[in-house]
Amino acid sequence: MDFTLSDEQLMFAETAETLFYDLVTPEHWRKLMESGDARDAALWNQIVETGLTLIQLPEEAGGLGLGALDFALIAEKAGYVALSEPLVDSAGVAAPMLAALAPDDPVLADPAASIAIQQEEGGLVLDADSAAAIILRKGDQAFVASPDQVTLTRRESIDPMRRLFAVEWDDSKVQPLGQADWDLALDRGAIFAAAQGLGLAQRAVDMAVEYAKERQQFGKPIGSYQAVKHHLSTAQTAIEFARPVVLAAAATLESGDIQSRARISHAKIVALEAADVAARTSIQVHGAMGYSWEVDVHLFLKRALALTSAWGTPYFHRQRVAARLFTQPVGPSTTFARENENG
Amino acid sequence: MKLGFSAADEAFRQECAAWLQEQMDGPFADIRGITNLVSKVDRRRLWEQQLAAHGWSCIGWPKAWGGRDATLAQQVIFAEEYARAGAPNRINHIGVELAGPTILAFGTEEQKAKFLPGIAAGTDIWCQGYSEPNAGSDLANVRTKARLDGDEWVVNGQKVWTSLAHFSDWIFVIARSEEGSQGPKGLTFLMMKMGQPGIEVVPIGQMNGEAEFNETFFTDARCPADSLIGSVGDGWRVAMGLLAFERGVSTLAQQMQFRNELDAIIAAAKANGMASDGVVRSRIAKAEVGLRLMRYGALRMLSNTDLSAIDGAALTYKIQWATWRRDLGELAMDVLGQAGEVVDGDNYHWPMLPNMYLFSRSDTIYGGTNQIQRNLIAERGLGLPREPRGNL
Incomplete structure (x- = not known):
């Protein structure tokens, strides 16, 4: 039992943090929103050069073959800057699936190529137009296509930096990949969404804390008043308790058993709840400024909203937890020790 | 990062589980499962002395003072097995968890010699x-x-x-x-x-x-x-230092009690049909998730070896568990329905769940109210300015 992170894990996370904090600035967000571009070329090049797209890719496919925990730490940093470049779903979910089904696919050989993935049959696909390959779903079967083999229609997201597409496709014109492990994809997508949620939440609180220290009313910083600081404490508490379960869930994701699946659901629910409460609190603390387009807090509220529904809604994940609770025996001999068995 | 325990730790688990089981099946069966701190006190004094006689009363303490120098993992395991066996809540938890560690940290050698043996032996409450x-x-x-x-x-x-x-x-x-x-x-x-x-x-x-x-x-x-x-x-510094010990391993034993309470709610919901109600299922799932959060939060907190650093998990732990358990009490009564209103007998002596509902109303008050906890989190954790206090 050990909750400490390895030096390698911390080093990758720190590299990502430095890169993101330098380049993913409010000016960067404004530029992407105004241009409608999928990515900033300079930023994407640096993401690729630092190896962030290779973390979850197996070594046989030219990747680093690291685990979900390593990538979750990167996703958390991506959440902190509301990254909209297609790193998390592409490198965290789509690339490992393609590597499992078609290890020789040339797209995998290009670390700068992004891969989009359809979460559920008929569902919208994130960043489909800029992807080198799109993984599509029909039943349990997976297919891969390039954007020009399918018809893409942009669908506006409530999150102005999220680029969603409806996909029309003919399965005779795309390449079949056979049966895929969609449960694993869901677990990966959910845990990396949860990790992003932690980052979103912390950023929303940090922004509000800064503002509450500066903004004065009745002759004092508003952050000195309990009516204000208590909201922020509640949000920070949610983050503090979401983070260990996200890390624990990521650390055991690969085992894919009933306990680790439940842990993913716990993490997905609470991390996005933390992001939601933090963003709502941050808006309230910012007062009328918080409702304005100019102050960036709304971007975090909207990203939290979008990620809450992505990779399994809270309802879906709660049902997964409830199903396990009501079908498994309860009692002292079945509780905490058992979950340690797969650790 | 690793969630499981080593083979040596699991052997230790077997050892303490077997001993606790034997005690709770045998000589101390009459006090098994007691969660309050006031019933059968005389028997429980004997139980704590029995723990001491077998070296289980304060395993995290140094060997020189009656402990085992147990590792964190071993302390976690013992706390879990203690609760799993249904051993009664420790009536001397203030001695073992607060007074003892404070004397160990701040006391003189004479004071250690005077006070620690009685705590370790279970004779001084x-x-x-x-x-x-x-x-x-x-x-x-x-x-x-x-x-x-x-x-x-x-x-x-x-x-x-x-x-x-x-x-x-x-x-x-x-x-x-x-x-x-x-x-x-x-x-x-x-x-x-x-x-x-x-x-x-x-x-x-x-x-x-x-x-x-x-x-x-x-x-x-x-x-x-x-x-x-x-x-x-210099008493304030000592008093505050002592409060830091409250985030000890006992939090994990407390979670085993919470586990038992949540399991009792699930069993009640299955028995009276509320388990098929979608809202109840969702609330139970939410409670389960909250319990897991506390577990990983506590493990993470206990893994932090740098106790001088401001630890966000330690600052937030009290409000998290207290609020969770208050909600659990409300869930228990909603699941029980009218069965939660009446008690058998005439002694106003409540079964576990209604008693927990009543007791849980104090959770968000004692040991620092939720409001005080939020001040601490905001001021020490987030660095927000202090609100002017009237008398300072």
Whole structure:
């Protein structure tokens, strides 16, 4: 039992943090929103050069073959800057699936190529137009296509930096990949969404804390008043308790058993709840400024909203937890020790 | 990062589980499963002495003082197995978890030799004299006075909400030793013998019909001059240092009790059909998720070896579990329906879930209210400015 992170894990996370904090600035967000571009070329090049797209890719496919925990730490940093470049779903979910089904696919050989993935049959696909390959779903079967083999229609997201597409496709014109492990994809997508949620939440609180220290009313910083600081404490508490379960869930994701699946659901629910409460609190603390387009807090509220529904809604994940609770025996001999068995 | 335990740890688990099981099946079956701190106290004193006789009373302490120098993982395992076996809540948890570690950290060698063996042996039960009628959330507003009279301290004043004072052997007290001082300055931390003529204990009834806490009156109560921890006027630092020990491994044992309570709710929901109600299922799932959060939060917190750093998890732990359990109490009563309203017998003695509902109303108050916790999180954790206090 050990909750400490390895030096390698911390080093990758720190590299990502430095890169993101330098380049993913409010000016960067404004530029992407105004241009409608999928990515900033300079930023994407640096993401690729630092190896962030290779973390979850197996070594046989030219990747680093690291685990979900390593990538979750990167996703958390991506959440902190509301990254909209297609790193998390592409490198965290789509690339490992393609590597499992078609290890020789040339797209995998290009670390700068992004891969989009359809979460559920008929569902919208994130960043489909800029992807080198799109993984599509029909039943349990997976297919891969390039954007020009399918018809893409942009669908506006409530999150102005999220680029969603409806996909029309003919399965005779795309390449079949056979049966895929969609449960694993869901677990990966959910845990990396949860990790992003932690980052979103912390950023929303940090922004509000800064503002509450500066903004004065009745002759004092508003952050000195309990009516204000208590909201922020509640949000920070949610983050503090979401983070260990996200890390624990990521650390055991690969085992894919009933306990680790439940842990993913716990993490997905609470991390996005933390992001939601933090963003709502941050808006309230910012007062009328918080409702304005100019102050960036709304971007975090909207990203939290979008990620809450992505990779399994809270309802879906709660049902997964409830199903396990009501079908498994309860009692002292079945509780905490058992979950340690797969650790 | 690793969630599981090593083979050596699992062997240790087998060892303590077997011993606890044997005790709870055999000689101490009559006190199995007691969660309150007031029933069958005499039997429970014997139980804690039995723990001590077999080296299980304070395993995290140094070997030299009756402990086992147990690793964190071993302490976690013992806490889990203790709760799993249904062993009763420790009536001397204040001695083992608070007084002992404080004496180990801040006490002199003479004080260690005087006080630690009795705690380790389970013969000296301790209580905590902090709160007063006018020093609750504003704890530093202590008015109880301590005056040095020759080779003795003489203490006058009143403490309140003193849990277990009615059967404790010792009490630690923060008292104002400097005439005219205010707030955290001028306080001294004293260890006093209970049962002396100058200390009167009056139980306070609780809304669940039990009486775990008391008013404690000091009228020329006495203790030797060397009964202080730290130096004269330095009591606040010791008192706050002690509170840091409250985030100990016992939180994990507490979670096993919570686990039992949630399992009882699930069983009740299955039995009365509420388990098929979608809203109830969702609330139960939410409670389950909350319990897991606490577990990983506690493990993460306990893994933090740098105790000097401000630890976000440690700052937020109290409000998290207290609020979770208050919600659990509400869930329990909603699941039970009318069955939660009536009790068999005439003693106002409640079964686990209704009792937990009543007790849980105190969780967000004692040990620092939710409101005080939020101040601490905001000011120490987030660095927000202090709200001006009236008396400082």
